Amino acid sequence: MPETSLDYFLADKPGAELSGSLLAEACQTLRHNRDDYLAQVGNEPIIAKLTEVAGLWRSPGYELRKIALAADPEETGFPPEVLAAGLDACFDDWTQEKFFMLLAQEFGDATRLQSFASQPNRTHSMVHGPQLIVHIAPGNLPVPVFQSIAFGLLLRSAQFVKCASGKSLLPRLFGHSLHTVEPGLAASLEIAEWRGGNESLESALFAEADCVVASGSDETIHATRQRLPLAKRLVGYGHRVSFGYVEKLACEVMGTQAILTHAADDVIAWNQHGCLSPHVIYVEQFGSLKPERFAEMLAEELEARNETMPRGPISTEEAAAITTARRFYKIRSANNVGALLWESDESTDWTVVYEDEKQFQSSPLNRFIYVKPIEQIEEALHVLEPIRESVSTVGIAASEARMRELAVPLARWGVPRICQLGQMQRPPLAWRHDGRPPLGELIRWSDLETA
Amino acid sequence: MTPFSSLAAACDAVRAFIRRSADEPRTDRFDELALGLFAFQFAHNTPYANLCRVENRTPETVTNWRDIPAVPTRAFKSLDLTVLPEAERETVFRSSGTTQADRSRHFHNDETVALYHASLWPWFAEQLIDDSPNRLLLLVPRLGQALESSLAHMMDVVTKRLAKREQCFAADGDWRIDGQAAVNFLHDCATQNEPVTILGTAFSFVHLLDHLDAAALEFQLPSGSAAMETGGYKGRSRKVSRVDLQRAITDRLGIPARRILSEYGMCELSSQAYDGTLGQANAAPRTFRFPPWARARVLSPETMQEVALGQAGLLQVTDLANAGSVLSLLTGDLAKRRDDGFELLGRAEPAEPRGCSLMNLNHA
Numbered sequence: 001m002p003e004t005s006l007d008y009f010l011a012d013k014p015g016a017e018l019s020g021s022l023l024a025e026a027c028q029t030l031r032h033n034r035d036d037y038l039a040q041v042g043n044e045p046i047i048a049k050l051t052e053v054a055g056l057w058r059s060p061g062y063e064l065r066k067i068a069l070a071a072d073p074e075e076t077g078f079p080p081e082v083l084a085a086g087l088d089a090c091f092d093d094w095t096q097e098k099f100f101m102l103l104a105q106e107f108g109d110a111t112r113l114q115s116f117a118s119q120p121n122r123t124h125s126m127v128h129g130p131q132l133i134v135h136i137a138p139g140n141l142p143v144p145v146f147q148s149i150a151f152g153l154l155l156r157s158a159q160f161v162k163c164a165s166g167k168s169l170l171p172r173l174f175g176h177s178l179h180t181v182e183p184g185l186a187a188s189l190e191i192a193e194w195r196g197g198n199e200s201l202e203s204a205l206f207a208e209a210d211c212v213v214a215s216g217s218d219e220t221i222h223a224t225r226q227r228l229p230l231a232k233r234l235v236g237y238g239h240r241v242s243f244g245y246v247e248k249l250a251c252e253v254m255g256t257q258a259i260l261t262h263a264a265d266d267v268i269a270w271n272q273h274g275c276l277s278p279h280v281i282y283v284e285q286f287g288s289l290k291p292e293r294f295a296e297m298l299a300e301e302l303e304a305r306n307e308t309m310p311r312g313p314i315s316t317e318e319a320a321a322i323t324t325a326r327r328f329y330k331i332r333s334a335n336n337v338g339a340l341l342w343e344s345d346e347s348t349d350w351t352v353v354y355e356d357e358k359q360f361q362s363s364p365l366n367r368f369i370y371v372k373p374i375e376q377i378e379e380a381l382h383v384l385e386p387i388r389e390s391v392s393t394v395g396i397a398a399s400e401a402r403m404r405e406l407a408v409p410l411a412r413w414g415v416p417r418i419c420q421l422g423q424m425q426r427p428p429l430a431w432r433h434d435g436r437p438p439l440g441e442l443i444r445w446s447d448l449e450t451a
Numbered sequence: 452m453t454p455f456s457s458l459a460a461a462c463d464a465v466r467a468f469i470r471r472s473a474d475e476p477r478t479d480r481f482d483e484l485a486l487g488l489f490a491f492q493f494a495h496n497t498p499y500a501n502l503c504r505v506e507n508r509t510p511e512t513v514t515n516w517r518d519i520p521a522v523p524t525r526a527f528k529s530l531d532l533t534v535l536p537e538a539e540r541e542t543v544f545r546s547s548g549t550t551q552a553d554r555s556r557h558f559h560n561d562e563t564v565a566l567y568h569a570s571l572w573p574w575f576a577e578q579l580i581d582d583s584p585n586r587l588l589l590l591v592p593r594l595g596q597a598l599e600s601s602l603a604h605m606m607d608v609v610t611k612r613l614a615k616r617e618q619c620f621a622a623d624g625d626w627r628i629d630g631q632a633a634v635n636f637l638h639d640c641a642t643q644n645e646p647v648t649i650l651g652t653a654f655s656f657v658h659l660l661d662h663l664d665a666a667a668l669e670f671q672l673p674s675g676s677a678a679m680e681t682g683g684y685k686g687r688s689r690k691v692s693r694v695d696l697q698r699a700i701t702d703r704l705g706i707p708a709r710r711i712l713s714e715y716g717m718c719e720l721s722s723q724a725y726d727g728t729l730g731q732a733n734a735a736p737r738t739f740r741f742p743p744w745a746r747a748r749v750l751s752p753e754t755m756q757e758v759a760l761g762q763a764g765l766l767q768v769t770d771l772a773n774a775g776s777v778l779s780l781l782t783g784d785l786a787k788r789r790d791d792g793f794e795l796l797g798r799a800e801p802a803e804p805r806g807c808s809l810m811n812l813n814h815a
Contacts, residue, residue, distance in 0.1 A: 316763045317785060319752035320799035323765060324783050327523040334505040335498045335530060347753055 009175055010192035011168035018194060020204030023160075027208035030158035030188050031132055037184035038156050043110050047099040049182045050150050054094030056177055057087060064173045075169050077140065078271060079312025086270050086425070090143040093429045094150070102430040103154065106439040113156070116448050124448040129155025130210035130233070133442065136196075136224065137171060138215035138237075139164030140273040145171045147429070148213060149178075149189065151439055158188040160205060168193035196220070202227070211235065211442055235441045237434055240275035240392035241362060244421050245380065246294065247398035247406065248287025256289060256297070259397045262422025263369075264301045266395055267350075269425035271311055272365040275392045276417075276425050279363040282374040292340060295354035295371035299342030302350040302367060311349045314366050321364035322348040329353045358383045377406050381413050392434065393417040395424040455491045458534060461774045462566045465744065468771060469569055472743040481746065484771055485516035488778050495534035498526075499777050517748070517757075521767050521781040524719045527555035533776050535560055544601040544718040557601070557718050563775035567601070567721045568608045570772035574742040575609060578712060578725040583646050583675030586617040588636055590651025590659060596624035601718040602681065606650060617645070621659075628655055630662030637670050637704070646675030649704070653680050657691050660699050671705035677729055678706050681714040682795075697733065708733045715739050715795065719780055721772035724792070740792040745770040749788035750781075752799075763787045763796055 006012050010026065038046075056062045065087065069080040076083055103110035107127055109117040116124035133152050137145045145161065149171075152159040163171055171191050179186035194201060206212060211233040214224045221236035228234055244266060250259055266278050281298075283291035326348075332339040338356030350367040360383070361370050374380045384391070394415050396403050407418045416435030417427065432438060455461040468484055490510040493500050499522060503509050508520045522532060529552075533540065540558040548554035559567065589606050597603035610618050621633040640647040651659070656678075663669065678700050691699070697711050712732045716723035722745035726737045741747050748757050749764040758764040766786040769779045786793040 316752060317799065320765050320785055323752040323755070324523055324525065324781065324799050327521070327781050328525045330505070331498065331502040331522060331526045331530065334501040336501075337529070 006172065006176055008179055008186065009172055009190060011163060011172050018192060018201055020200045023192070023201060023204045024208055026190050026192075027132060027158070027160060027205070030160065030190055033184075033187035034131065034156065034158035036187075038153070038158070038188045041156070041184070043100075043103065043113060043154070046153055046185075047096055049178075049185060050099060050153065051094055051096050052181050053174075053177045054091040056181070057091045057174075062177075064177050068170055068173050071169055073312050075166065076142070077167070077273065079310055081309045082268070082271055082312065085268075085309065086141075086143060089269070089426045090146060093426075098429045099154070102439070105430050106437055106443075113154075116446075122450070124450065126446045126448070127443045128446065129157040129439075129443050132158045132160065132208060132210050134205055134209035134212045135159060135161045136212065136214035136216065136220075137161055137163045137167075139167045141270055142170035142174070144215065144274075146174050147438075149174065151442070152189075153178075153185060155439060155442060157211075157442075159190070160209070161189070161191045162202075162205065163191065163193040165193055165195040206232065213237075213442070233442075235436075239390065240434065241360070241387060241390050242276050242278050242393040242395070242424055243360065243384075243391070244278040244281035244395045244424070245374075245377075245397070245406070246281060246283040246289075246421070247396065247402050248284035248289075249399065249402065250397040251287065251289045253399040253402075254397060259289075259421065260294075260297055260301045262395075262397060262420070263298055264305050265422040266424040267298075267302065267367055267369045268305055268309055268311075271314075271367060272363065272369075274425065276427065277365070278369065278395060278424060279365075280360055280370040280372055281421075282358075282372055282380055285373045285375055291371055291373040292354050295340065295352050296342060298369065298371065299350070299352040302352065302369075303344065306344065306349050306367075311367050314348065318364065318366055319348045322351060322366060322368055325353075325364050325368065326351055329355075360384050360387050377409055381409060388414055391415050393419060393424050393427075395419055395421040397421040454494075455487060458491075458495075458560075458775055459562050461488055461491050462562045465566055465771045465774050466569050469573065469742075469744050473573060481743070481771070482516045485519060485769060485778060486510070486513065488771060488774055489513065489516075489519045491774075492534055492777060496532060496777065498530040498532055516746075516769060519769065519779040521779040522777045523781045524555060524717065524783060527557060527719050528552065531556070531558065533558040535563075535775060543599055544604070545599040546718045555717075555719055557776060559775060563721075564604070566772055566774055567604065570722045570742070570744065571605050572608055572612060574723060574725070575605075576612075577742075578728045579648065579677065579679055580613075581729045583677075584616060585646045585648040585675060585677060586636075586640055587613060587619070588633060588640075588647055588649045589618065589620045590622050590628060590633070590649065590655035591620070592622045592624050592626060593620045597626075601716070602652070605716075605723075609650070622651075622655060626652075626655065628658040628662065630659065630666070633659055634662070634666065634668060637672065640676075641670055641672060644673045646673045646677075648677045648679065649700075649706075650679045651681070653682055653691070653693075653696060656680055656696060656700065657689065660696075660703055663703050669703050669705075676704070676706050677710040677712070678704070679712045679714055679725075681716060713737075713739075717782070719773075719776075720745070720768060720770050721774075722768075722770045736787070736789060736794045738789045738792040738794055741768065741770075744772060747786075747793050749786050749793055758788050760788055760790065765799060766793060766795075 057065055069084055073079050111117050112127045116126045118124050135148050161171055175186055175189055175191050206228055213235045214221055215237040218238040221238050225234050263281055283294045326343055329339050329341040333341045340354040342352040344350045352369055354371045358372050394410055410418055493503055493510050503520050506520050535558050539560045542559040542564055544557040546555040591603055591606050594603045594607035619636040621629045700706055700711055701708055709732050710729055713726045714723050722742055724739040724741045726739045746769045748767050750767050751758050751764045766782045766784045783799050785796040785799050
């Protein structure tokens with residue numbers, strides 16, 4: 001399908017004049033379309049269509065995938081190799097089994113979405129999704145937007161997706177793939193983009209919404225909350241950070257190369273954009289692999305991987321942030337004051353900084369990773385106290401038994417997601433974003449108490 | 452040229468260069484002097500020399516001032532980047548910041564302070580002094596209350612040079628504005644029809660304007676009045692865009708835009724850039740220029756080569772007046788290269804961790 005024929009969503013029409021009344025009308029249409037089709041369909045057909053869409057996206061010859069990968073990296077945010085790997089990781093997980101497992105996880109019984117189902121206490125319960133969800137989509141990664149749309153469809157909600165300015169291409173392409181597979185699914189979906197902060201458009205949109213799902217900075221979430229009427233539900237996902245953790249016996253169990261490969265996978269996935277990517281990898285001291293040596297070997301790994309999966313061009317601002325940080329560590333490294341630096345030649349493609357200082361450090365991203373020594377998990381939790389509330393994911397390299405042990409203090413401390421190193425940017429479909437139920441946050445329960 | 456035998460000799464040479472540049476602005480001695488200072492700093496500034504050795508750019512290999520290794524300003528927070536032995540570090544200029552570890556330290560002795568003074572005055576005078584014999588309102592503390600502030604040192608020099616003019620310092624050692632003192636002084640200027648130049652940081656101007664707002668006051672300062680604002684808020688006041696600040700200064704104080712200048716300076720540098728001269732400020736594009744003894748270049752962050760005209764990159768400054776520390780600095784600022792200067796675009800280092808916050812309702 002040539003791109004010129006992509007004309008269905010508001011975001012397909014560049015330069016379309018948006019107004020509050022236009023958005024209100026669009027929302028009314030979405031509601032009608034939802035009542036006419038989506039609200040009538042059972043779980044099975046919806047899940048079948050979603051897995052069909054995923055199958056299309058996985059096939060290298062799919063027209064819309066080819067458009068996505070051929071697009072200007074400035075528009076998608078990623079070079080084709082990185083984007084392709086990210087799309088595959090997402091859609092590999094979209095299977096019938098996993099969608100049904102998600103419904104079971106959230107509601108106990110998937111049929112609750114359509115009728116009352118019994119509970120152990122002899123009451124009967126049913127769940128209802130919002131009639132209309134408004135998404136304020138994150139501008140950095142496309143995958144969370146695809147998932148949000150899929151979740152909205154599972155809940156039979158009409159959806160309006162507001163994309164960040166210039167960031168609607170991938171959500172649009174996803175919307176068109178829904179349209180190809182089942183026009184009814186796309187009929188209750190609208191996608192538009194504008195520069196955030198447009199008071200008249202956003203007020204009109206919020207007035208129509210039954211529920212707003214917003215991703216962004218904590219200020220964005222806060223500002224959105226203040227603008228929403230009290231009765232409207234806001235599901236806000238604020239800023240989070242993640243880190244890796246290499247246990248001291250991991251090399252013996254997994255082999256050094258496997259750990260390096262996994263660490264590089266996490267640094268390369270989506271070029272570190274997104275809350276689940278590591279800023280720092282902590283390496284336990286006193287194991288066979290010294291943290292400094294790990295950093296050096298990770299640098300070699302990133303250099304090699306840049307050949308097969310180049311990072312691609314980044315903005316002047318992003319490159320400047322990397323360069324200023326590098327110069328800072330370069331002079332510290334030259335003076336032997338607890339820091340070492342490895343960097344790609346004549347480019348900002350990748351950077352590894354080893355630093356004695358154990359405090360969490362946020363990376364300028366785009367394949368810039370800190371490696372720091374740590375004695376054991378208790379020490380890690382102590383130095384990480386300042387960011388306790390902001391941690392999303394900890395990726396661990398350790399034997400499975402040791403990983404289970406490490407998970408307990410991490411979970412008690414407040415980490416919502418603990419996974420294997422190498423899987424940080426590949427959360428399962430049913431993962432609990434920021435520790436919250438993915439569908440449960442959006443729905444309302446009805447209980448029926450019989451005699 | 453023969454290498455400098457002492458810091459005093461190096462400072463003398465730079466002072467001579469500054470004096471001469473008033474008469475012959477297109478001097479080509481810059482390169483020679485820069486390489487001489489580089490050799491001197493390489494010999495006496497150990498942490499800097501360590502960087503140069505790692506990069507294999509030493510006085511033996513560097514033949515062009517552009518190749519002198521640059522130090523990031525942030526390194527002044529953790530390393531003693533000075534040629535002065537510990538016992539001779541009589542003065543220290545510190546950047547503002549919440550903790551000591553968060554503040555840059557630029558060490559000086561009497562020689563280098565004198566060079567700082569010799570550097571700041573002629574360029575200040577060229578941009579901010581005209582025929583109008585303005586009074587001075589200083590929204591900065593007196594030097595005695597802020598010995599570690601390079602800006603307080605600068606204003607001390609300015610007020611001493613202009614000692615015959617009426618002056619008012621309206622900030623205490625904690626940089627709090629004495630709104631009443633400022634208002635009384637401005638009131639007097641207005642009623643006596645005496646033009647005034649107001650000098651301060653952006654946050655001090657915000658405090659002054661807030662005070663005027665709270666008191667429902669507004670001035671139409673006499674013709675010839677002017678303002679100089681220097682960047683940075685550092686959490687000391689709400690942030691106001693430069694355009695809004697300048698508009699408020701015009702609205703509330705009656706100073707026309709063409710007489711409101713911005714200064715670009717920092718404690719790690721000994722020379723300052725201004726974005727215009729009195730009567731011609733706020734032209735578009737707003738271009739900052741350093742004096743002839745400091746040269747700014749805009750570098751591509753990917754290649755560290757100078758960008759083409761109109762392109763953006765990292766701002767690097769080679770300041771001969773930094774004789775006692777490091778003359779080549781990589782600032783954390785993004786700039787656009789202009790014909791005869793640079794346009795400031797903002798900070799290169801993100802203030803907060805990014806990731807999901809890349810999406811922001813207000814900046815999407």
